[in-house]
Structures are given as C-alpha cells and as structure tokens.
Amino acid sequence: MIAFIVRRLVQAALVMLAVAFVSFAMFNFIGDPVANIVGQDTPADQIVELRKALGVDDPMPVRFGRFVVNAMQGKFGLSYRTTEPVGRMIADRLPATLELSLVAAIFALAAGIPMGVFAGLYPNSWLSRMMMTVSLIGISLPTFLIGILLIYIFAVILGILPSFGRGETIKFGFWSTGLLTVSGLKAIILPAITLGLFQLTLIMRLVRSEMMEVLRTDYIKFARARGLSNRAVHFGHALKNTLVPVITITGLQLGAIIAFAIITETVFSWPGVGLLFLQSVVYADIPVMSTYLVMIGFVFVVINLIVDMLYFVVDPRLRTQGRTSGGK
Amino acid sequence: MTSPKLLEVKNLRVEFPTRRGTLVAVDDVSLEIAAGEVLGVVGESGAGKSMTGTAIIGLLEPPGRIASGEIRLEGRRIDNLPYHEMRKIRGRQIGAIFQDPLTSLNPLYKVGDQLVETILTHLPMTHAQARDRAVKLLEDVGIPSAAERINSYPHQFSGGMRQRVVIALALAAEPKLIVADEPTTALDVSIQAQIIQLLKKLCREHGTAVMLVTHDMGVIAETADRVAVMYAGRIAEIGPVQEVIKRPHHPYTMGLMGAIPTMGHKTERLTQIDGSMPRLNAIPRGCAFNPRCPKVFDRCRVERPDLMPAGQSHASCWLVAKEPAHV
Numbered sequence: 001m002i003a004f005i006v007r008r009l010v011q012a013a014l015v016m017l018a019v020a021f022v023s024f025a026m027f028n029f030i031g032d033p034v035a036n037i038v039g040q041d042t043p044a045d046q047i048v049e050l051r052k053a054l055g056v057d058d059p060m061p062v063r064f065g066r067f068v069v070n071a072m073q074g075k076f077g078l079s080y081r082t083t084e085p086v087g088r089m090i091a092d093r094l095p096a097t098l099e100l101s102l103v104a105a106i107f108a109l110a111a112g113i114p115m116g117v118f119a120g121l122y123p124n125s126w127l128s129r130m131m132m133t134v135s136l137i138g139i140s141l142p143t144f145l146i147g148i149l150l151i152y153i154f155a156v157i158l159g160i161l162p163s164f165g166r167g168e169t170i171k172f173g174f175w176s177t178g179l180l181t182v183s184g185l186k187a188i189i190l191p192a193i194t195l196g197l198f199q200l201t202l203i204m205r206l207v208r209s210e211m212m213e214v215l216r217t218d219y220i221k222f223a224r225a226r227g228l229s230n231r232a233v234h235f236g237h238a239l240k241n242t243l244v245p246v247i248t249i250t251g252l253q254l255g256a257i258i259a260f261a262i263i264t265e266t267v268f269s270w271p272g273v274g275l276l277f278l279q280s281v282v283y284a285d286i287p288v289m290s291t292y293l294v295m296i297g298f299v300f301v302v303i304n305l306i307v308d309m310l311y312f313v314v315d316p317r318l319r320t321q322g323r324t325s326g327g328k
Numbered sequence: 329m330t331s332p333k334l335l336e337v338k339n340l341r342v343e344f345p346t347r348r349g350t351l352v353a354v355d356d357v358s359l360e361i362a363a364g365e366v367l368g369v370v371g372e373s374g375a376g377k378s379m380t381g382t383a384i385i386g387l388l389e390p391p392g393r394i395a396s397g398e399i400r401l402e403g404r405r406i407d408n409l410p411y412h413e414m415r416k417i418r419g420r421q422i423g424a425i426f427q428d429p430l431t432s433l434n435p436l437y438k439v440g441d442q443l444v445e446t447i448l449t450h451l452p453m454t455h456a457q458a459r460d461r462a463v464k465l466l467e468d469v470g471i472p473s474a475a476e477r478i479n480s481y482p483h484q485f486s487g488g489m490r491q492r493v494v495i496a497l498a499l500a501a502e503p504k505l506i507v508a509d510e511p512t513t514a515l516d517v518s519i520q521a522q523i524i525q526l527l528k529k530l531c532r533e534h535g536t537a538v539m540l541v542t543h544d545m546g547v548i549a550e551t552a553d554r555v556a557v558m559y560a561g562r563i564a565e566i567g568p569v570q571e572v573i574k575r576p577h578h579p580y581t582m583g584l585m586g587a588i589p590t591m592g593h594k595t596e597r598l599t600q601i602d603g604s605m606p607r608l609n610a611i612p613r614g615c616a617f618n619p620r621c622p623k624v625f626d627r628c629r630v631e632r633p634d635l636m637p638a639g640q641s642h643a644s645c646w647l648v649a650k651e652p653a654h655v
Contacts, residue, residue: 006647128434130392186498189514217431218426218428218431218432219431219432219434219435221387221426222424222426222432222494222497223434224387224415224418224448225385225387225418225419225421225423225424225426226418226419226423226424226445226446226497226498227415227416227417227418227419227446227450227501228415228419228445228449229412229415229449230411230412232445232449236445237434237437240436241434241435241436314436315435315436316435316436316438316481316483317435317481317483325589
C-alpha cells in the first residue's frame with residue numbers, strides 16, 4: 001500500500017513536470033518576453049542588459065529549472081494585463097471555482113446515483129424510461145445553452161434567482177465563501193445545475209448499466225437465495241459493487257468540472273479562474289494562461305491519486321497482495 | 329426415515345415467453361422429498377433440472393415463470409407467495425448452493441460478515457452470538473483456524489474452500505431443505521469427493537433434506553437415496569437409487585448407465601446415446617426421447633407417456649405400460 005502510494009507520487013511528479021514543460025514552452029515559443037517589455041526606442045545595450053538580467057538567453061534546461069523552482073514556491077510571474085502577481089490572481093479566484101465545482105459535483109452525485117439505482121432496478125418502469133430519455137437531452141445539449149435556458153426561465157421570466165455573479169461572500173483568511181449567505185446560495189444554484197447536469201446524466205447512466213450488470217451476477221442470486229431483504233441485496237451487495245467504475249468516472253469528471261467551468265463561469269459572469277482564463281486569452285496574457293494550465297494539471301493529478309486510493313478502500317482484492325491469511 | 333413429505337412438487341410447468349413463442353423449460357414435473365432425504369436429479373444440460381431447483385427456491389428470472397402446478401413445503405403452498413413472504417423461506421427453510429463457488433460470494437465483503445448477515449436475517453440473535461455461530465459453522469464445514477479466517481475475503485480462499493463457505497452459508501439458518509445445483513461441477517475432481525462427503529455428512533447430522541442437481545451419475549450413486557432422471561423438461565424415471573442404477577426401465581436411463589465408465593471392463597467400448605437432446609422449441613410429438621430411442625415403436629411417436637409404475641420406480645415410457653395402446 002505504501003509502496004503503491006510512493007510509486008503513484010513519483011508518477012504524479014513526472015506528469016507535473018511534463019505539464020510544467022508545456023506551460024514553460026508557451027513563454028518561449030509564443031513571442032519574446034523582452035520585446036513585450038521594451039519600447040521601440042530602447043537602446044540596444046539596455047536590451048542586452050535586460051536580457052541578461054531576466055536570464056532569457058540562458059540555456060533552456062537552466063531556464064526550465066528556474067521556472068519549476070519558482071512555480072513550486074508559487075511564483076508564476078506578473079500578469080501582462082494587470083501587472084499583478086499571477087499566483088495571487090489565481091488564489092483570489094480559486095475559491096469561487098472550487099465552490100462552484102464542488103456544489104455541481106455533489107448535485108450530480110446526490111441526484112445521479114439514486115436515479116441510476118432506480119433505473120437499474122426497474123428498467124421497465126415509465127419513470128426509468130422517462131429519466132433515460134431526459135438524460136439524453138442532458139447529454140446532447142451544450143452547457144452554454146442549458147445555462148442560457150435556465151437564466152431565461154428562472155431569472156428573466158420567474159425572476160427568483162440571480163443571473164450573474166456570486167452574491168455576497170464572507171472571507172475566512174484567504175478563502176472567500178458564498179455558501180454562507182442567502183444571496184450567495186441563491187447565486188450558486190443556476191451555475192451549479194448548469195455545470196452538474198451533464199455529469200448527473202453521465203453518472204445516472206453509468207450507475208444504471210452497472211447495476212443491471214451486477215444484478216445478474218451469481219452472488220446477487222445467492223444473496224437472494226440466502227433470504228436477504230431487497231434493501232440489503234440492492235444497496236448492500238449490488239450498489240457497492242458498482243462503485244469502482246463510478247468512482248473512476250466521478251473523479252475524472254470532477255477534474256473536468258473544474259477545468260470546463262470556463263463556459264459556465266462565462267455564461268453566469270462567475271468570478272472564478274475560468275473567467276480569468278478567458279479574459280487572459282483575449283489579452284494573450286501568457287503568464288496567467290500557463291499558470292492556469294499548471295493548476296488544471298495539478299488538479300487532475302491530485303484527483304487521480306485520490307481515486308486510486310479510494311479503490312483500495314472499496315475493493316479488498318486490491319489490498320491483499322502478499323498477505324496470505326486476512327485479518328486486520 | 330422417509331415418513332412425512334417435506335417438499336411436494338405437483339405438475340410443475342415453467343415457461344419462458346420469448347418473441348418466437350413460449351418455451352417450456354419444465355413440463356409437468358412432479359416429485360416429492362421426505363425430511364432428511366437426498367433426492368438426486370440428473371440429466372443433460374437443458375433437461376430442466378436446474379430450472380426445477382430454481383423454481384423451488386422461487387428465483388426464476390423473468391420472463392421465466394411458473395405457468396401451472398404447485399410447490400408445497402410441509403403442506404404449505406410456496407409457489408405463489410409474494411416476494412417478501414418467500415424471502416423468509418429462502419435461507420431459513422430452503423437453502424441453496426450454486427454451481428460456481430468463485431462467483432457465489434460477494435467479493436467486497438468478508439466471509440464472516442456475509443455469514444453474520446445471513447444469520448441475523450433469519451435468527452433472533454445478537455451480533456456477538458451470530459458471530460460465534462459463524463465461527464462454529466466455518467469449523468463444521470472444515471475450514472482450518474476458522475476464528476481467523478472469518479475475517480478473510482472470498483478471494484483469499486481456494487475454490488474448494490469457497491464452496492465450503494457457501495455450504496456454511498446455506499446451512500446458516502438450519503434450513504430443512506437444501507437445493508444444491510451442481511455443487512461440485514466447477515471444482516477439481518480431487519476436491520469434488522470431499523465436498524460431496526461434507527455435504528452428505530452435514531445434512532445427515534442436521535437432518536437436512538437435499539435436492540442434489542447434477543449431471544454426474546457417480547455423485548448420485550454415492551450420495552442420493554432416490555434419483556429423478558430428467559429429459560427435455562420432463563421426468564423420465566424416478567425411483568430408489570439402487571433400483572434405477574441396477575434395473576433402469578427407461579431406455580434413456582439405460583443409455584446413461586451405459587455411459588458410466590466402470591473399472592475392469594477394459595475392452596468394452598462405452599455405449600453412447602446417439603444424437604442430442606431436442607431444443608426446447610423443437611420437442612418432437614409423442615415421447616421426447618423417441619428420435620434417439622433404440623426401442624422406439626409406433627406409440628412413442630404419437631402419444632406422450634406419463635410416469636407409470638415400473639418395479640419399485642416410476643418411468644414415463646410405453647415399454648412399461650400395463651394398459652394397451654389406444655392407437
């Protein structure tokens with residue numbers, strides 16, 4: 001188990017190094033930073049001095065090493081657009097994105113798993129058929145369209161929920177939360193549904209097909225033959241066996257939720273990192289873009305690590321390599 | 329020993345409605361099992377033997393259904409009980425053992441937890457009592473250092489050991505009857521005998537009756553008190569095991585006996601029954617066995633024989649018919 005974690009950590013470090021290299025390459029291959037800084041009439045010897053001071057003419061490995069060391073200390077340079085430190089810009093906006101993503105993921109799980117279980121247990125009921133049909137719409141409609149539809153219905157026609165922004169926030173140290181104020185909670189409903197709807201339908205369909213498959217297995221038949229109650233068979237024995245694939249997909253999708261919050265944040269003017277990223281693209285603000293890239297890479301690596309460890313919790317068959325007779 | 333009827337199956341018919349018409353998997357099967365008795369049920373794959381067992385424990389998978397007939401346990405009808413009533417009988421009154429021990433146990437739970445869960449479902453016990461009982465059960469089925477192994481997961485046991493755990497699970501609530509569906513087919517030959525011996529011993533000790541479904545005549549000869557031979561969804565012959573083996577009346581049973589290898593007859597070729605069992609959607613008119621029967625005559629091709637007395641057994645064959653043909 002510990003050897004496994006160490007192995008995964010080494011892998012994660014390698015992946016992060018690769019991501020960092022791509023992100024580092026953006027600086028080098030998209031324009032010359034010195035040309036961005038100096039004016040047209042800057043003397044040539046000053047330019048040379050500046051190049052020396054910034055170290056841009058150092059060999060590539062040296063520059064990359066410097067980039068990695070700085071990145072690990074949270075130094076990602078200054079934004080070309082606002083001249084603020086990029087690390088702080090991201091940190092300011094990260095809570096908004098993380099809260100939105102988390103609420104969206106919880107919404108998707110809390111609704112998707114029970115719906116999937118129901119549809120798997122009673123595949124022929126009219127409710128299951130309806131859920132399957134509606135979920136097709138959820139899968140095929142693009143996110144921005146769902147967002148705009150929701151805004152139109154709940155903000156424009158009914159006027160009960162705000163259509164943009166985060167509402168009031170409360171600060172705890174560096175973390176600002178909107179989950180503790182009424183306006184903040186109201187504001188998160190629409191974007192969270194928009195962001196979570198696709199995941200919800202995906203999880204529902206996954207749980208349904210896994211349930212249907214598990215219910216056909218011998219151990220479910222044997223559990224019934226032992227006279228266990230329906231509840232014990234369905235939720236104790238069947239659902240737990242569907243969890244491994246569900247955890248995998250949910251984990252990957254959580255990464256996707258954070259990464260692709262860009263669209264939802266734009267539709268709802270949600271002040272998160274996604275919106276920041278889009279604004280930076282418009283201004284070719286490379287430090288922000290490359291930092292965003294590193295951050296998303298980091299999020300995926302961390303989630304994958306957690307998912308791999310959750311497998312061990314769920315499935316005992318993975319735990320016991322090298323042990324002969326069980327027991328804890 | 330064979331006084332009161334424990335299980336009574338009367339004219340059982342199991343159907344599978346399909347798009348191309350209804351398949352009859354079990355057709356007009358009647359049998360009885362007395363308390364403590366071991367009834368062997370043999371036949372080829374698809375003869376309806378497993379389906380009969382599955383119908384008795386009430387776990388036919390839809391669209392399969394009991395179309396007619398009845399199943400009684402100690403005189404009480406159990407084939408038409410609602411799910412939650414039947415569930416109290418499964419495990420408590422009728423235990424089940426399935427073919428493949430590797431897939432019968434839930435891989436995510438410790439065997440002890442699965443045992444305790446079953447015990448607590450049926451018996452009024454505290455968790456600690458149930459756990460003691462679980463250890464005792466594992467000891468009974470011959471699992472060494474049961475008190476430790478109770479915390480193991482199924483994948484930590486070998487196939488034979490897992491089938492022992494399955495037997496412990498089937499016996500957990502002291503059922504009166506165990507339906508054992510091919511309990512040894514998936515195991516190594518060397519382990520098969522051990523498991524059969526174990527099952528036989530435990531059922532004798534507990535007074536449990538067994539319906540032993542298998543295609544292995546050797547297992548039946550060794551274990552069963554009576555045997556039912558099934559062919560194409562019907563019972564071809566049923567009777568005391570020695571009688572059926574030594575004096576088979578139905579030509580199909582004779583063929584089966586001829587196909588068992590015996591020691592000492594080196595030169596003799598094993599007889600085999602030509603052809604194969606008809607598919608469920610193409611069962612011939614008259615006796616289902618008539619196209620393969622060496623002793624077929626006109627009546628077999630027209631009229632379907634029912635079980636009739638033949639010596640100490642009953643056989644559904646016109647050869648043993650006392651009354652003259654109607655044709």
